[in-house]
Structure formats: C-alpha cells, structure tokens
Amino acid sequence: MAAQRNCILALVFGLGLMAFGASAVQADELDDIVKAGSLKVGIFEDFPPFSSAGADMSLHGYDIDVANALAAAMKVKLDLVGITGQNRIPYLNEHKVNILLSVGESAERAKVLDFTDAYAPYYIAVLGGPSIAVKGPADLAGKSVAVNRGTLEDTSLTAVAPPSTDIQRFNDYNGVIAAFLAQQVQLIVVSNDVGASILARHPAVEPQQKFELMSSPDHVALNKNEPRLKALINGVIQQMRTDGSLNKISIEWLKTPLPANF
Amino acid sequence: MEHQFDFAALLQAHALLLSGALATVGLAAFASVVGICLSIGGAALGRSGIKAARQVVAGYVELIRNTPFLVQMFFIFFGLPTLGLHLNAMQAAALAMTINLSAYSIEIVRAGIEAVPQGQREAGMALGLRPVIVFGKIVLPQALGSMWPALVSQVVIILLESAVVSQIAVRDLTYAGDVIQSRTFRPFETYLIITAIYLILAVAARRVLLLLGRRLFVSGVR
Numbered sequence: 001m002a003a004q005r006n007c008i009l010a011l012v013f014g015l016g017l018m019a020f021g022a023s024a025v026q027a028d029e030l031d032d033i034v035k036a037g038s039l040k041v042g043i044f045e046d047f048p049p050f051s052s053a054g055a056d057m058s059l060h061g062y063d064i065d066v067a068n069a070l071a072a073a074m075k076v077k078l079d080l081v082g083i084t085g086q087n088r089i090p091y092l093n094e095h096k097v098n099i100l101l102s103v104g105e106s107a108e109r110a111k112v113l114d115f116t117d118a119y120a121p122y123y124i125a126v127l128g129g130p131s132i133a134v135k136g137p138a139d140l141a142g143k144s145v146a147v148n149r150g151t152l153e154d155t156s157l158t159a160v161a162p163p164s165t166d167i168q169r170f171n172d173y174n175g176v177i178a179a180f181l182a183q184q185v186q187l188i189v190v191s192n193d194v195g196a197s198i199l200a201r202h203p204a205v206e207p208q209q210k211f212e213l214m215s216s217p218d219h220v221a222l223n224k225n226e227p228r229l230k231a232l233i234n235g236v237i238q239q240m241r242t243d244g245s246l247n248k249i250s251i252e253w254l255k256t257p258l259p260a261n262f
Numbered sequence: 263m264e265h266q267f268d269f270a271a272l273l274q275a276h277a278l279l280l281s282g283a284l285a286t287v288g289l290a291a292f293a294s295v296v297g298i299c300l301s302i303g304g305a306a307l308g309r310s311g312i313k314a315a316r317q318v319v320a321g322y323v324e325l326i327r328n329t330p331f332l333v334q335m336f337f338i339f340f341g342l343p344t345l346g347l348h349l350n351a352m353q354a355a356a357l358a359m360t361i362n363l364s365a366y367s368i369e370i371v372r373a374g375i376e377a378v379p380q381g382q383r384e385a386g387m388a389l390g391l392r393p394v395i396v397f398g399k400i401v402l403p404q405a406l407g408s409m410w411p412a413l414v415s416q417v418v419i420i421l422l423e424s425a426v427v428s429q430i431a432v433r434d435l436t437y438a439g440d441v442i443q444s445r446t447f448r449p450f451e452t453y454l455i456i457t458a459i460y461l462i463l464a465v466a467a468r469r470v471l472l473l474l475g476r477r478l479f480v481s482g483v484r
Contacts (some may be wrong), residue, residue, distance in 0.1 A: 146431070150444025168351065168431035170443060175429065182343040184351065184430075 003233040029222065030074075030229040033098055037078050041067040042083040042097035046138055048100050049196050050120070050218075061100040062253040066119055069245070070099070070220075073236045089113065092223060099233070103221035114224045116233045118217035119246070121259050125154050126210040127180075127195055128187040134210040140165045146176045146185040153189045156213045181205060189213060199255035209256070217262070271446040272455055275438070282438030283459055289352075289434065290421040290467070293359035297420075298413060300360070301367030306397060308372055319368065326365030332426050334358050339430045355427035355434075363420045367413060374409030375401060407479035414471040418464050425460075435459060 033039050043051045043063055051061040071078035082145045090096045092113060102197055104122060105115050126145070129133060134143065137160040145161070147154045149169035161167060168185055170176045173194055181203050182187045187210070190198070198207055220233050240246040241262070250258045272279075308319035326334065335358035338349060349357060378401050388398035428437035439456035443449050 066474070149440060169437070170431055171429060171440075175431070178340045179431070182340045182342065183348065184339065 020038045028228060029095075029098055029226045030232060032095075033074060033076055033229070037076050038079040039067070039071040039074055039099070040079045040081050040097045040106070041070070041122055042088050042091050042100040043067065043080050044102060045082045047102065047193075049193055049200075062120055062249055065249045065253070066220075066240075066246075067101060069240060070233060070236055073232065079208055089221075092221060095223070098222070098229070100221040102218045104216045105219055109221070113221045114225070114226065114230060115221060117221040117237050118262070119237045119240075120152075120218040120221050121192060121215070121219050121250070121254070121262055123215040123259075124189060124191050124213045125185055125195065126157075126213065127188050127198070128210055129205045130208055132186050132210075134187065136211055137161060139210075139224045141189070142166075143187055144168060144185040145189060146170060146179045147189045148173055148176050152214070153191065157189045160213065180207070196254045197254070268448060269451050271448060272451055274422075275442045275445075277438070278438045278442060279435070279455070279459065282433060282435040283463065285352075285423055285433055286435040287463060288422065289356055289359055289424050289427065289432075290417065292356050293363050293373060293420055293424075297360045297363035297369055298299045298371075300364040301371050302402065304364060304368040305371035305375060308368060309375065323365050323368050325367075326362055331358065331362050331423055332429065334362060335427065335430060335465045351427075351430045351432045354430060359420055359424060359427070362423075363416060366416050366419075370409050370412045370416060371405065374405035374412075377408050403479060407475075410479060411472065411473035414468055415476065417471060418468050419465055421467055422460060422466060430432045 006254070023192075041063075043059065043189040044105070045059065046052055047061070049061050051063040053058050054060045067078055067080065069187075081091070083091050083097065083100070088097075088100050089109070089112060094099050100113075102120070103113075103115065106217065109115075112151070126134060126140070132143070134140065140160075141164045143161040145157065146168045147157055147170070149171060154169060157167065166185075168179065170179060176188055176190065177194075177198055179185050180198070183205060188207075195207070220237075222229055222233070237246070240249075241258075245260050250256065304319050304322070307315045308323075310316065335354065338358050339351065339354040342349065342354075382400055382404065383396055386400045387393075391399075424434060425436040427434050428440060431437065435456060439452050445453040446452065
C-alpha cells in the first residue's frame with residue numbers, strides 16, 4: 001500500500017517536474033507544504049457529515065478523512081484551520097491555508113482559484129418511502145413534498161414540479177425532516193448531506209433516493225498556477241477512487257455508496 | 263444607505279397574498295366560532311356541581327394558558343402522528359388555534375357569568391325555571407353582552423397569533439410573505455405589505471365584531 005502510494009507520488013512528481021522544470025522559478029505551494037512539514041486545510045467546523053466536532057470535540061467527517069489521506073500522501077502532518085463561507089477564499093489566496101475542501105465549482109470561483117477533480121458527491125435529490133413510486137419530476141404530480149424554503153432545493157424543485165404538486169415549504173431542515181418522519185408529507189427534497197443525517201437515524205419510514213434534481217460535486221480548491229500540488233491531489237483522489245477507500249468514506253459518512261458516475 | 267424600493271414584484275404575487283389572507287381569516291373565523299362555543303360549555307362545566315368536571319376544565323385552562331402556542335401546534339402536527347393521529351397542516355393549525363382560543367375564552371366567559379348579579383339567577387329559579395333554562399335564557403345573554411369586548415380582543419389576538427401556523431407550512435398570509443420574500447429578496451417591501459394586510463384585517467375584525475355585539479346583545483347590565 002505504502003509502496004504503491006510512493007510509486008504514484010514519484011510518478012506525479014516526475015510529471016510535474018517534466019512539465020514545469022525550468023520555468024518553475026516562483027514559489028511553489030507544494031514545496032512550502034513539505035518544507036513546513038504540515039498541510040493546512042481550511043475546513044468548516046460545523047458542516048456534518050463532511051466535518052463537525054464529535055463527542056471528544058475533535059473534528060471528524062468525510063472531509064477530515066480526505067484531508068488525512070492527502071496529508072499522508074505528502075508525508076506531512078495535517079493542520080486543520082477553521083474557516084467560514086465568507087473568509088475561506090481570502091484565507092486561501094493569502095496562503096493562510098494551502099487548500100480548501102467542500103468547494104462547489106462555479107465560474108465565479110474559477111477566476112480566483114483552481115479546482116482539482118471532484119472528491120465528494122454533492123447533489124439534491126427527492127427522497128421518499130419505499131411504497132411510493134417516483135422516478136422523475138412528472139411523478140411528483142399530486143404528491144406532497146416538503147422542502148426548506150428559499151434554498152437551492154426549493155428553487156430546483158419548483159422549477160420542475162408539475163402544478164398539482166403540493167409543495168410544503170418549511171423554515172428550516174428540522175421542519176422538513178420532522179414533517180417527513182411524522183409522515184405529514186410523502187416526499188422531501190434535500191441535499192445528500194442532509195439526507196445522510198436522516199438515513200443515519202434508520203427511521204421506520206425507510207427513505208429511499210428517488211431521483212436527482214441537481215448535482216454539484218465537491219472539489220478541493222487550491223491557488224491558481226500550482227500544477228504540482230494539483231497533480232498530486234488529483235493523483236491521490238484517483239487512487240482513492242480505484243482502491244475503494246473513497247467509497248468506504250462515502251458509506252461511513254454519507255450512508256450511501258458513491259454514485260455510479262463518480 | 264440607498265435603497266430602491268420596488269413593489270412591482272409584489273404585485274405579481276397578489277394571488278398568493280389573497281389566498282394567504284383568506285386562509286388566515288378562515289382559520290381565525292373557524293377557531294373563534296368553535297372556540298367560543300366550546301368555551302361557553304367549558305365555563306358552564308367549570309361552574310357546575312360536578313367536582314371532576316371542574317377539575318378537568320381548570321386543568322385544561324392551566325395547561326393551555328401556560329404553554330406556548332407554537333409548541334402546542336408542533337405537538338399536534340409533529341407529535342401526534344407518533345400515536346397514529348394524522349392531521350394535515352390545515353387541520354392541525356385549526357385544532358391548535360381552537361384549543362388555544364377556547365382556553366383563554368373560558369376564563370373570559372367565566373368572569374362574564376360571575377358578573378351577572380346573583381339576583382337574576384335567583385329570580386329565574388323562583389319562577390320555577392330549570393337551571394339549564396336559567397343559564398341559557400337569563401344568565402348567558404347578559405354575560406355575553408358584558409364580555410363581548412373581551413372576546414373580540416381574544417379573536418383579534420388569535421387572528422394575529424395565527425401567523426405562526428406558517429411554521430408547519432400552512433399557506434397563510436405569513437407563509438405567502440415568506441415565500442415572496444425568498445423569491446424576490448425584498449424583505450422590506452414584502453413585510454411592509456404583510457403588516458398592512460394584518461393591520462387592516464385586525465381593525466376590520468374588531469370593528470365588525472363590536473358592531474355585531476351591539477346589535478346582538480343589548481345588555482341591561484352595563
């Protein structure tokens with residue numbers, strides 16, 4: 001396992017050097033990381049199941065497992081830095097952190113940072129009990145669906161639902177989940193992270209994923225013009241996909257295997 | 263702080279506002295009519311000779327008046343399904359509002375009944391009328407006359423308090439406002455309109471009901 005990882009590391013290092021050998025005179029983030037002996041990863045501190053504090057107050061979750069794997073591949077220690085949605089891109093650009101996790105791809109963000117390959121699925125899906133047959137938006141006609149008002153879930157559902165759909169909009173996820181568990185609604189529309197927290201409770205209603213409304217997988221974000229770091233991270237992600245360790249992380253935290261297209 | 267006010271987006275949502283206002287008025291009307299009828303029965307029971315009935319009424323009033331309306335409604339909507347009782351959002355809201363209003367009204371009706379001079383009741387009894395007739399024909403009409411303004415206040419309170427039913431996704435006026443706000447991102451304009459509609463509804467309800475009371479109960483007590 002370790003030998004295999006070293007092999008891949010050597011390969012990506014080699015490729016990186018070949019491509020940018022002479023021209024790479026500017027400071028290189030990967031060199032900085034190795035020199036400092038620590039990988040600083042910007043992480044949300046309250047974003048379950050991707051990262052949140054456990055009973056012992058240490059952070060755990062999907063992102064933490066991936067961050068550990070990245071640090072291990074670089075043979076440095078992991079340094080988690082708490083960030084917020086507001087400050088995380090400035091933190092990255094000012095090198096207070098080396099990379100960010102849980103970043104959805106957008107043209108706006110692409111102007112100021114670079115994305116690796118996707119490492120975690122993030123999608124909005126319709127969930128419901130096993131007895132209800134729903135395969136696409138047309139099947140929502142006449143069904144009751146709970147959704148968190150004003151969120152991306154609300155807008156993506158409203159855009160495709162037939163007029164006879166009984167869309168019940170709640171103030172927060174608690175209301176949406178409680179209405180579903182109390183069987184006040186037949187279906188709910190939530191993102192897979194919220195869905196995981198429902199699946200983790202193993203409720204009697206046995207929610208199943210019916211269909212996806214929107215997908216925006218999570219990427220690792222890094223500063224622009226860091227090809228060596230990007231290649232290394234992509235190599236690690238690829239490795240984790242093929243050796244099944246990423247799927248294991250998904251089952252542990254998202255309570256469902258990685259989607260087929262992942 | 264420059265802000266371009268834009269009410270045009272809200273005009274497009276007038277159907278949503280109208281149906282929301284109708285739901286609010288409908289819920290308040292239902293809760294008021296059923297709740298006041300229940301509270302007259304409750305107050306009569308609370309003054310009856312049966313000790314168990316008095317205790318049940320007193321316990322009901324204490325329980326409902328000392329717990330938040332929102333929690334009562336959450337219990338009915340989210341909690342009761344666990345026991346197998348499924349009420350949809352509208353039914354749960356109507357039930358919660360009725361229960362809440364009747365608990366407060368029982369106290370108002372009780373005070374109204376006690377305000378009727380004892381001599382009125384005794385005169386009825388002396389004429390050989392049955393106690394039920396004395397209560398229904400002599401005491402209650404006089405009591406309703408004196409307590410009507412307090413009951414009207416309670417109706418207005420439940421009309422305004424009904425805003426929280428939006429929390430269980432009842433499509434009332436507040437729900438309409440929340441939906442419009444989350445679509446237009448114009449909270450100032452949206453909630454200004456919502457506030458104005460509530461104000462109009464509350465003032466109109468109070469005026470109409472007080473007028474109705476003057477017509478219905480010409481009380482000699484006051």
